[in-house]
Amino acid sequence: MSDSTERSTIDVAIWISLGAVFLYTVGWSYAHHFFGHFNFIGLTHLGIPSEYHLMDGFRVLKDYLLRFLVGGFVLTGLMILGWRSRMVWLRWVSLPLLIPAFMLAYSLGEISADHNFRQHSDANFNRYPWMRVWITLDTKSDPNLANLAKDLAKGHYRLLLQSETSLFLIKPRKGPRIPTVQVPLRQVKAMRRLPVNPGRE
Template identity: 30%
Template sequence: MTAPAAETALPAAAGAPSFAGIALDATLLVTFATALLFVAGWGYAEQWLASFDLGVIGLGIPSGYFAMYGYWVVTANLWWLVPGAVVVALAPFLRCWPWARRRLQARPWPRFSAETRTATRGAARVLRPGLILLLFWGAYALGRQTADDSFARHEGEGFCTFPAVRVVSKEASMLAKSLPGLPEALAAGQYRLLIQSGGVLALFRADPPDAPVKPQHPSLVVPVAEIAAMELTPVPPGCGPR
């Protein structure tokens, strides 16, 4: 009498959800989304710094910063990324909705042979890597476009969100020998702070928003080891309330 009970218990155990499989799928999904976020952040940083004639590699930016840049890309495009992600996520469950099931059943769908279905599955497996590469390329391109939009917005506002910086170089600094007049310009607060990373200061020069000519933004990378003191002005001159 115990054998049938054991046999009836087997299908229930076999039909139980595999939490290990769900955890693996969730881990892969999080890893894939993190990689896309990192690629988008890299594209943003690369294009943003290129607007100031700077490179990503030479500044020694920590890898965690690219995730932050990717977050900026997502928040800047949240108005269409979220609806698009919801549609893609719900598309596989479309046939489960009653109204969609009725429409699908009422429509005369063509019947494909087993060979055609097998070839379609094979083509899908072949095209899947290309689709993944396309997603990464799209994330990278979206990051670059977001950086261009951000640069145009900040330029129109006179880069008022970037603090003015006064830098006093050391007496034995090589700045005066390599670029005459540069220590005086740095001490006069003519530069803005773009980023401080990897033992260097990335600075750029921004003209006031009401300058009669188009602003120019020559950049400068100063090693922190060459600096004796630094003063930041959160609200640069000409950027206060009017």
């Protein structure tokens, strides 16, 4: 293998790796900001698989393709010029351009998450199914828990997310923060997902 071919192979591998990290950053930022509108603490707490962030990244880039192409084209072009330069110092100078590239990725995720949250909120989160959940906890000694158990059993909450260990439920209402409940699956006696009819509430 010639030196030029080997160098080209290394360059391709580097750009593919950077692209994957960029895409992951976009998706992670989207999930972080979207679920940040609810009363959850961190993405780790939700148990979202890492590969889902890549899927979210593709969705964000599809929504903001023009911004991505313009910003990505300019930054990538500058980095390629620096990296291809025969002057070693210019290659190192081009590396700080990674900082605005990942700032762009982070901001795209935030913008998309805020936009989608507003859309879902305006539609009363009608794409998320209502859930009826019966819990096994003793609610007699706690009036608040008793009221919550009644609301859950009557199907007043929508299913936002189900992890391997918990149900994350929301009670839609207008406002910046949506009431949320985390119900461990070990405390669920029975549950029923009510079907969603698109276009109707």
